[in-house]
Amino acid sequence: MQYDSCEAQNVGYACAALSVIILISRVIISRWRREPADLSFVFVVLSILAIIGRIIVNYFYLTFGTTNEVLHDPHFSDHHDTSRLETGSILVLIARVLLTVGLWLQICLLLLFYSRITSGITWADRLTKTAWVTAVLTFIAIVLATFLECRPISLYWQINPNPGHCVRAYVQLLMQGIANIVIDLLLLFIAYPLICLRKRTLSEYISLYSLFALGTFCIVITIIRVVLIFNEDSSQTTRSLWASVQMFVSCFVANAPTIYGSLRVARRKRSGHRSTPGYASDEPLSRPERLERDSWIKMDEGIALKTTAPGVHHNPTPPFTTAISDNDDILPAPQSRP
Template identity: 30%
Template sequence: MNNSTLAIHWLFSAISLLIMGLRLTQDFNLGDYVTMGAIVCCLSRAGLIHVVLAWGTSNIPAAVRASHTFTKEEIYQREVGSKLSIVNRFFYNSYLWLQKLVLLDVYRRLMADLRWEKVTIRVFLFVFLVTYIVVQVANVVECKPMRLYWQIVPDPGKCAAAQVQLVVLGVLNIVTDIMLIILPIPVIAYWKKPWKRKIKLYILFTLGFFIIAITVIRLPINAINKNSQVNRTTWASTELLTAAIVVNAPTLYGLWNLRRLRRSDQGSDQKYPTQAGSGRGAHDEFWHPDARGLTAHARAGTSSGADDDEVFAMAPTSRSRPHRARPSDGILQTKELTISEEIRSHDAEHASVHSSERGILRG
């Protein structure tokens, strides 16, 4: 067993689990539930690969076969390791495609209310489903009969190296990642945002190029070292970690930015105290249900040229209660209704009701 490869495997798996776990600190949405499935796949792979690395597989270099006589125990262990290696491919492929769905869910929320949103999402889901089926079928069709995958002696032949499966996975992974990179380009162009903020969002959503780069580098290296399980596992672990970082970066950035804005907003609330006698903070005074979860502040003394970030604040939590109008609130209600109409004019922000997506838009 290669201890350094095993250490890398567990280290990268642990970091990936930590990254995915961090996004679960918010109110759950669909992407978070899909992330839970990715966590299960990551944990399953971690246990399976540990045994694979410890016991070996049927993918054995010719030089080793020529100079080594396998004992019954070695044959048994390698047979089990080979079978678990195949099972691991199903979990690993599922992990990658679940991560794609997580990122697609972010885009779906940011695209809400755009006229081409439903058609686009359906096309992507169809492509993801077809490619997922193809990569899973490729796991078990290379060796015929299938028992050759775990046959130790005699030599099962080239199919045990599963190079066709690796190429199919790599190519379809690249194609679907490119689709996800292209998707947000027209969405960001549609938003009425400063160009500096658009550039920041473009960078955030094009991190997928790192996954593509890993896959492109991995394919020829694995082809050269086709009989090395250590090489295959190391690159797969690297790809697993990169996918976790790239996919969750927008959400984690949005959550961080949201908390930063809330802290800034709390400082502003202290600077502009609650109206005398109301007993509520600025959030409660200016909340209106028509704002679709976004909160607006209309403070005295705010200049007319203030940036959007100085005017709009994040939504209160789901436990927040709407403010009931009182006779003395007539002027305030007029302001919040006006601001609500302004919010509706921004389709992307109007549709983004989840905290992390609002944090992304406000970045």
């Protein structure tokens, strides 16, 4: 299905508006709950800037047209100023970089989220580090591919002679799509131990499997986007429209768990049902409560320790054993630790 620039712009506006609303909601809830401005707060602010910047750039290159459109319709340039086509083609490169920045910032937010709820599980920590390294390396590779797929770079905005198929940026698209899917799978593997940690209530199971469903949905959207762009010979309007959809889905998947978890904890505090004294505003939060502050999934610290070291068992002896001294006094002997 071929989309026109008007449809691509309208979908872009709607998806960008929804994405920004989600991100701003997260910031407002964070400030309302007086949470510290940590790394996730920085990523959220950068995401808002990237989304706004991309939608502005999208407006201009969809209005000006691009060299890619000339490949689809040789008469396209007859109705557009050549200099505007060149400007639009340059802006496309900037938009692709901003899209990659936005998507990878959502990946970083998810990595921070999973790092909190799986902290203390050795192999999950290793997978998390692997995902961080993969995210950094793939981001660099995609940005380089964005500018270097056409060499020299002037081919991106060259109209005559025909610059060839490199302006369709299939390599950049495939690298971005495959890398996104691989990292999403890593994130699902990181969260998998949560299923096996302990018995859960029905609501906890629903929340947990919703998290997996969101991650799977994000992968499906990435695949649909890549397939449709190939079917439309990399039409720029198709690329723009589905990039906007993917940006919104990624933004929702990355921020919905944290927003929901924060609202749930705030609702519990308002209702007065505090299970532990750690919820008091003037007392420090314990580790499980810090986890609940950031997510909708709870994990017991003891279970995390067992998962980390399956061969280590708790010492069943009491805190002190007794020993007889030389003068027949009964002395407490220090407990041996596992």
